[in-house]
Amino acid sequence: MTRIVGEVMTSDVVEAHRDTSFKDLVRLLDRHRISGLPVVDHDDKVVGVVSETDLIRHQATRSASGRTGRLRIPPLRRSARRAAADTRAGAGTAQELMTTPAVTVHPEQRIADAARVMERHGVERLPVVDEEDRLIGIATRRDLLRVFLRTDDEIGQEVFDDVVTRALDLPADSVTVSVRDGMVTLAGAVRQRDDIPLAIRLTYRVEGVVGVVNGLNVRIDSGPVSPPKGPAGPGDGPR
Incomplete structure (x- = not known):
């Protein structure tokens, strides 16, 4: 929230x-x-x-x-x-x-x-x-x-609940969320390519988040397609 x-x-x-x-x-x-x-x-x-x-x-x-x-x-x-x-x-x-x-x-x-x-x-x-x-x-x-004094655990739980579970409606084991000093790393597979920039934008909106590392990929019939990894901006998606 x-x-x-x-x-x-x-x-x-x-x-x-x-x-x-x-x-x-x-x-x-x-x-x-x-x-x-x-x-x-x-x-x-x-x-x-x-x-x-x-x-x-x-x-x-x-x-x-x-x-x-x-x-x-x-x-x-x-x-x-x-x-x-x-x-x-x-x-x-x-x-x-x-x-x-x-x-x-x-x-x-x-x-x-x-x-x-x-x-x-x-x-x-x-x-x-x-x-x-x-x-x-x-x-x-x-x-x-x-x-902004929130703990990494509090930030991570909110990202998982509000972004992964509610907004993207993904199974609990699809995406992992890890946080260190306010820097959030998202890793795993989403259903469609547009979900990646959406996940990044929504994560940035969580209070206490100072940055997002994009480790998400899109799962298709032929297997996951991975975007370049690294720190992502609020509007960044796969290139």
Whole structure:
């Protein structure tokens, strides 16, 4: 079974509102030992995310401003993006400090897909929202990584049950599944050639799988026909 975000997210979410002050944001992060939290509006819809980085930038900017003399000469060249970042950093409420728009996910999304979203956007946490974009949970990198700590035995059993037995409907002795450090080796005979790329794709979808070695062949009347062996990609089949 493919794991989804709703299975690992934290439902009891620490949140802030647009008018939450800088000091209250710091207290929330410290009290709950977290590094960031979503900001919601009056309808519980996520409007942004505040992280430790946002708060540190705010404090650093204030400290720098306090050290300046009476005469301040602005830089000659300053991009609009940098100016906007500096303005946000010098602000004092969640509305002005938060990163927006927030990157969110839905509870039915696959954990692997959520992990890719985190990596693509460089974020540590993803607010989980319902169909109306209302906050229902939070998923952190630690939540998602726990899925990939599965043992080789657990991975192998799921591949055998879901891929070999259910999806391909093969007898138990047709295909063997072995796993080492998340690398799955499939060996044996399937009924038709199209079953090989299907088996590889489905195996890659099992949480915790890091690679697939294709040792499958097609059994026909004249005997098995073996494809080239070696590590296979998610869409690879016999060549």
